[in-house]
Structure formats: structure tokens, C-alpha cells
Amino acid sequence: MLDRQQxxxxxxxxxxxxxxxxxWLVGTVxxxxxAAFLSLSFLPxxxxxxxxxxxxxxxxxxxxxxxxxxxxxxxxxxxxxVLEREPDNQxxxxxxxxxxxQLGNVxxxxxxxxxxxxxxxxxxxxxxxxxxxxxxxxxxDGAAQRYRAVLDQQPTDMNALQGLTAxxxxxxxxxxxxxxLQDAVKTAEQLQSEGSVPGLDTTSINLLLAQVYVExxxxxxxxxxxxxxxxxxxxxxxxxxxxNWTLYRALAGTEGTQDIQLQALDGLRTATQxxxxxxxxxxxxxxxxxxxxxxxxxxxxS
Numbered sequence: 001m002l003d004r005q006q007x008x009x010x011x012x013x014x015x016x017x018x019x020x021x022x023x024w025l026v027g028t029v030x031x032x033x034x035a036a037f038l039s040l041s042f043l044p045x046x047x048x049x050x051x052x053x054x055x056x057x058x059x060x061x062x063x064x065x066x067x068x069x070x071x072x073x074x075x076x077x078x079x080x081x082v083l084e085r086e087p088d089n090q091x092x093x094x095x096x097x098x099x100x101x102q103l104g105n106v107x108x109x110x111x112x113x114x115x116x117x118x119x120x121x122x123x124x125x126x127x128x129x130x131x132x133x134x135x136x137x138x139x140x141d142g143a144a145q146r147y148r149a150v151l152d153q154q155p156t157d158m159n160a161l162q163g164l165t166a167x168x169x170x171x172x173x174x175x176x177x178x179x180x181l182q183d184a185v186k187t188a189e190q191l192q193s194e195g196s197v198p199g200l201d202t203t204s205i206n207l208l209l210a211q212v213y214v215e216x217x218x219x220x221x222x223x224x225x226x227x228x229x230x231x232x233x234x235x236x237x238x239x240x241x242x243x244n245w246t247l248y249r250a251l252a253g254t255e256g257t258q259d260i261q262l263q264a265l266d267g268l269r270t271a272t273q274x275x276x277x278x279x280x281x282x283x284x285x286x287x288x289x290x291x292x293x294x295x296x297x298x299x300x301x302s
Contacts, residue, residue, distance in 0.1 A: 075099045076108075083112075088119060109133055124150045128159040135167055143167055155187045158204055165208060174216040181209040203229055207238060219250045237275035244268050245284040248292075261292045 079096035082089055093112045100108040113130040120126055131146035144167055150160035161184055168177040188202040206229050213222035226243030229236055244267030251257040251264075265288040271281035289295045 069103070072099055072103050076103065087115070090116065090119060093119075106133060106136060110137070122153075124154060124157055125159065128157075128163055131160075131163055135163070135170075140167060140171065151184075156184055156191065156200060156205065158201075161205065162208060165212060169212065169215055174212055177212045178209065178216065181205055181212065185209065203233065203236065203239075207242070210239075210242065214246055219246060222246055235274045237271045237278045237281055240267055240271040240274060241278065241281035241284055244271070248284075248288060258292075261288070264288060265292050 076096060076099040079092045079099060082092040083096065086092065093116055096112045097109050097116075100106075100112075110130070110133055113126065113133060116123075116126045117130055127146050127150045131143045131150075134140075134146065135143035144164065147160045147164035147167065150157050151164070154160070161181065164180060165177045168174070168180065184205050185202055188200050188205060192200050192202065206225055210222045210225040210229075213219070213225065223243055223246060226239050226246070229239040230243065233239070244264040247267075248261055248264040251260055265285070268281060268285035268288055271278065272285055275281065
């Protein structure tokens, strides 16, 4: 997932891009949570809409933007008329959200999403998407309340943890984000020991925590946590890649660190072997192949 490289951009020499300090985490979290939301079988309409827009494959005449706009506005009005008669019609609610997304009316998405949350209080994905929408509109308090409402129900919900972590980092509160994730790890470990939540994944929480450590300039703690994840899962390409990229970034430009930088390159080679399709590992490895090993050919993904 190359969104994280908005922070760790190779063209920055491996150093943090301070003018875009938080974008890596915020962008990644929103993308991850939305992707998870789109994977749900009960919401195919939104996934289909985004896919059609990404590929240019729509049912509306692409050559006439004005006609397309008018058609979407007509569809939105149609859904609104249905909802005037049947305010709990979830098909119409989802259709209205779909249409407003295509129209770019983010604010108009809030009301139907709030209704879906009301009608489906146990579907946390709706609440997370509502929180994301509020966050994008600048309603940070409203977004935080939604994320915390989800975590009150499910303390280890990754979508909510990712979203609230991004929000806290966006607000310049990495310490609060760290405390949130540390508590989530403890809760997850307790639930695992009790066996009350089979298959609970603490690795994802730890990887997110390590990223926040990096954001807060706690490089040593981040690397230690990556090492703990790798000890438990030696083939975890994400942990291997980010551990060694973080190490390289901390040493870039420092004299007398060539051997350690070569070790970082070896680690990135291991990450691409562990998962040959993991793009981040290849991106990081490419930088080090060029800058540390001076081997342009090896920087190309095979």
C-alpha cells in the first residue's frame, strides 16, 4: 500500500517530509477503512460506483457532462422522494449516498449515513464511514465521537482504531494515539487469553502503533516493536519492510553507517522474497539498491 510513502517518500532521501508530516498516516487509514467498507457484501453499490468512475465505465454519457450532472441530480431527487414516503428504505438511502458521491456532494452524504447508522446500530462499518465523512468535512469532534462509539462496542475494531489514530495524529496528538493503541493491544491480548474472540489479530494493531512511534520520532521503540512482530511472524513482509526502511531513514546521511545500511537493504530483499507482490517493500528496496548498493538493475521489481 503505497499511501504510506506519502510520509516515507523515497525522493525525500528517506527522511520525513515535514511539510506533509501527517499525510502518510491519515491517507493510509482512510484508504484502508474505506477499502474494508467496500468489501462488505451488503454494500455493493458504492464499490461499483467507484470502480465505474475509476475506469470511466458509467451508464451516463461521458461526452456531455451537463447531461450527466442533470441525470445524477434527477436520480438523487428520485431517491429523496422515495425517502419522503419511506424514510427507512435502506435501498433508497444507499442509492442516495451513491448518487451524492458521484455528484461530489460530501455534505449531502451525512444525513443518509446517519439514518443507516440508526437503522443498523450493530454495523460498525457504517459508523466508521460516517466518522470519515465528518472528518473530511472538518467536524473532528463529531468524527471522534463516532470512532469512540464503535470502540465502546468493539474495543479492537481495526477500522475505528485506524480512523481515530489518524484523527489524533492529524490534530498533533501522537501521544494520545499511542495510548489508544497500547490500550487496544492490552485488550486484544486479554481477549485472546480468554479465548472469547477467536482469531483476534493483534499484529495489525502493533504495526499501526509502530507507525505512530515513527511519527513521534521514537525510532528505537518502533524498530523494537517491528522486531517483536517479526519474531512472532518471520514472514510478515510489512513488518520486515517498514522495520528496515525506518532503520535506513534514521541513518540516511550519517557517516560510518554503511554496514547498517547494507543490513537494511538485506532486510528489504528478505521482505520482497517473503511477499513478491508487496509494492511498499519493492519501493523501499529500489531506493536502497540505487543509493546503497548502486545497482539499478536490482531495483526493478521482478
